[in-house]
Amino acid sequence: MNKQLSAGDHVTSKCTKCKDTTNHTIVAMVGDIVARVECNTCGGIHNYRDGATKKRTSKSKSKTGSVKPAKNSRTEAAWENQINEADPDAATPYNIKMSIKVGDLIQHPNFGLGRVIDTIKPDKMEVVFRDGTKLLRCCVE
Numbered sequence: 001m002n003k004q005l006s007a008g009d010h011v012t013s014k015c016t017k018c019k020d021t022t023n024h025t026i027v028a029m030v031g032d033i034v035a036r037v038e039c040n041t042c043g044g045i046h047n048y049r050d051g052a053t054k055k056r057t058s059k060s061k062s063k064t065g066s067v068k069p070a071k072n073s074r075t076e077a078a079w080e081n082q083i084n085e086a087d088p089d090a091a092t093p094y095n096i097k098m099s100i101k102v103g104d105l106i107q108h109p110n111f112g113l114g115r116v117i118d119t120i121k122p123d124k125m126e127v128v129f130r131d132g133t134k135l136l137r138c139c140v141e
């Protein structure tokens with residue numbers, strides 16, 4: 001908290017006549033900066049020469065921590081979120097003979113982008129699409 005100074009307030013400043021840090025009365029302000037002060041010891045008026053009160057308080061920047069994607073979560077909602085954020089270019093076009101594994105991203109001609117959440121031997125896979133989970137034919141290893 002910065003105490004707002006104004007003319008008439010008392011500050012300590014270096015006085016060239018006293019060659020010491022003495023109590024001063026503020027004579028003039030420029031904005032919120034003390035401009036001229038009167039030395040209480042010698043009565044001399046001079047420019048305020050003490051940078052101490054203008055020290056900027058360094059505010060600690062609050063970094064927004066990067067949220068790690070819940071990769072272990074197998075809930076459909078989590079997978080749907082991943083699909084929304086997934087890069088369509090990384091998806092493999094769906095093919096009945098495609099070899100897939102859980103976690104693969106596929107591009108289906110009708111359902112669009114999907115993520116494989118389960119495989120059912122010998123030839124089925126469960127895929128989450130934007131509009132729900134579908135069971136598709138595939139080639140399960």
Ligand SMILES: [Zn+2]
Pocket residue numbers: 015016017018022039040041042043044
């Ligand atoms: Zn003085």
